[in-house]
Amino acid sequence: MTVMQKQQEKHTPKPQKFRVYGPVATVYGSSNTGSWRILCPKVDYEACIKCGTCARSCPANIIDIIKEQSECVVIDFDYCKGCGICANECPVKCISMVVERG
Amino acid sequence: MTYKMMDGNLAAVEAMKMAKVQVVSAYPITPQSNIAEKLSDLVASGELKAEYIRVESEHSALSVATTAQLAGVRAATATASNGLALMHEVLGMTSGNRVPIVMPVVNRGVAAPWTLWCEHGDAMAERDMGWMQFYCENVQEVFDLILMAYKAAEDKDVLTPAMVCLDGFFLSHSMQKIVVPKQELVDNFIGGYKSQNTYLDTEDPMFICDLTGSEEYTEMKYQQKVAMDNAIGVIEQVQREFEERFGRKYSIVEGYRTEDADVVLVALGSMCGTGKHVVNKLREKGKKVGLAKVTVFRPFPAEKIREILSGTRCIGVFDRSAGIGGQGGPVWSEVCAAMKDISCDIRNYTGGLGGRDVSPDNIEKIFDELLEISQGKRKNHTAWIDLKENAMDIRQVIKNV
Numbered sequence: 001m002t003v004m005q006k007q008q009e010k011h012t013p014k015p016q017k018f019r020v021y022g023p024v025a026t027v028y029g030s031s032n033t034g035s036w037r038i039l040c041p042k043v044d045y046e047a048c049i050k051c052g053t054c055a056r057s058c059p060a061n062i063i064d065i066i067k068e069q070s071e072c073v074v075i076d077f078d079y080c081k082g083c084g085i086c087a088n089e090c091p092v093k094c095i096s097m098v099v100e101r102g
Numbered sequence: 103m104t105y106k107m108m109d110g111n112l113a114a115v116e117a118m119k120m121a122k123v124q125v126v127s128a129y130p131i132t133p134q135s136n137i138a139e140k141l142s143d144l145v146a147s148g149e150l151k152a153e154y155i156r157v158e159s160e161h162s163a164l165s166v167a168t169t170a171q172l173a174g175v176r177a178a179t180a181t182a183s184n185g186l187a188l189m190h191e192v193l194g195m196t197s198g199n200r201v202p203i204v205m206p207v208v209n210r211g212v213a214a215p216w217t218l219w220c221e222h223g224d225a226m227a228e229r230d231m232g233w234m235q236f237y238c239e240n241v242q243e244v245f246d247l248i249l250m251a252y253k254a255a256e257d258k259d260v261l262t263p264a265m266v267c268l269d270g271f272f273l274s275h276s277m278q279k280i281v282v283p284k285q286e287l288v289d290n291f292i293g294g295y296k297s298q299n300t301y302l303d304t305e306d307p308m309f310i311c312d313l314t315g316s317e318e319y320t321e322m323k324y325q326q327k328v329a330m331d332n333a334i335g336v337i338e339q340v341q342r343e344f345e346e347r348f349g350r351k352y353s354i355v356e357g358y359r360t361e362d363a364d365v366v367l368v369a370l371g372s373m374c375g376t377g378k379h380v381v382n383k384l385r386e387k388g389k390k391v392g393l394a395k396v397t398v399f400r401p402f403p404a405e406k407i408r409e410i411l412s413g414t415r416c417i418g419v420f421d422r423s424a425g426i427g428g429q430g431g432p433v434w435s436e437v438c439a440a441m442k443d444i445s446c447d448i449r450n451y452t453g454g455l456g457g458r459d460v461s462p463d464n465i466e467k468i469f470d471e472l473l474e475i476s477q478g479k480r481k482n483h484t485a486w487i488d489l490k491e492n493a494m495d496i497r498q499v500i501k502n503v
Contacts (some may be wrong), residue, residue: 022200
């Protein structure tokens with residue numbers, strides 16, 4: 001996860017408000033890039049070999065592989081833009097892109 | 103304190119070195135090239151402890167310098183002419199994100215016609231980009247004004263970048279004897295760099311330059327306007343402190359023998375030295391003339407201009423940029439606006455373009471015209487003072503028709 005995203009979830013121990021001049025923000029109002037998504041990755045867990053290629057190729061770095069879980073590919077849909085790179089890179093083609101809205 | 107022989111470019115480098123810049127990203131362009139070269143020499147020899155980042159253009163040079171400074175150090179760059187024009191878009195990023203960079207601009211005309219030589223057209227084209235602009239009369243002023251620019255730019259009530267403009271070749275390549283203070287004195291004057299307001303720090307992240315809608319943009323521009331307004335007082339305070347520490351007196355506008363003058367010429371840059379020489383010469387002949395040297399053009403020191411010019415009925419303003427399509431040059435327009443409630447006759451003069459020397463003869467001609475106008479002996483003035491008679495026939499070429 002990017003530093004900005006982490007910052008929003010874990011504030012510094014003593015956050016204080018300061019006046020700043022210019023276009024500055026510490027909370028990024030448009031951070032929910034998941035709202036851009038038109039196609040959504042859908043994993044066929046029967047076919048998945050848990051290799052982690054999707055996680056490594058995700059440009060937003062928001063896929064985790066949790067091998068102990070039956071639904072082992074965990075995607076953070078707050079930030080998944082539906083780019084489809086994971087589906088494209090998957091060596092067993094177990095990820096399909098399905099229409100979420102259109 | 104020691105004396106050194108230096109040209110304007112070296113004086114600029116010396117000042118930036120003594121300000122302990124830690125990142126340099128400069129792209130060479132005549133007549134600024136020696137600044138980029140000398141800074142790179144200093145980094146290579148270890149005399150300047152800085153990172154020298156090679157960039158492929160002026161656009162990148164200022165982008166790197168701006169973001170490096172956001173990371174918490176003084177960053178150095180410098181440019182001229184078309185290089186400054188290529189920086190145009192980034193100039194707004196630097197000032198709008200309130201990054202107080204100090205950048206020498208070695209004044210050279212912007213093409214076309216291609217020119218390598220001095221005029222103020224390059225810096226004047228950027229006068230509304232939210233940067234302060236200082237203009238130097240001589241090499242000592244290049245050194246001094248850069249130091250003062252750091253202190254003014256980084257002031258918490260200003261936080262605005264500054265261009266220190268030095269005339270191409272007339273200053274950049276002119277060797278003069280200058281006073282170089284001890285490092286300790288400079289350290290005490292400007293101190294180390296401290297990030298304020300906006301900064302990039304992974305321990306305390308912030309998002310800089312987010313998309314800003316119409317509900318906030320006006321206010322952010324107003325913040326910049328207020329910073330510029332504050333800068334007048336801050337620069338004057340910095341100049342007073344500079345005089346106490348270094349013994350050289352500066353003013354945002356210097357009135358030279360203006361107190362009892364019948365006519366005054368307003369000018370900026372290296373031509374002011376010639377102007378003062380002509381004033382002295384004409385004073386010996388009993389002609390009451392004076393010169394107003396504009397050291398700070400942005401923010402425009404309107405009040406100080408009024409203070410110096412209010413007793414003068416006939417004023418000439420010399421623009422070393424063509425101001426094509428305007429009613430006169432940019433300095434003239436500003437002076438007119440400053441004097442709008444005061445009854446006086448303000449004449450626009452344009453000259454010294456593309457390296458043409460602003461000669462004592464031409465300045466004398468201006469003063470004589472102004473004196474005749476003030477005495478009612480003359481109505482019109484020669485706005486393009488150094489124009490050749492055959493301007494419209496300057497080149498004839500053979501064409502195959």
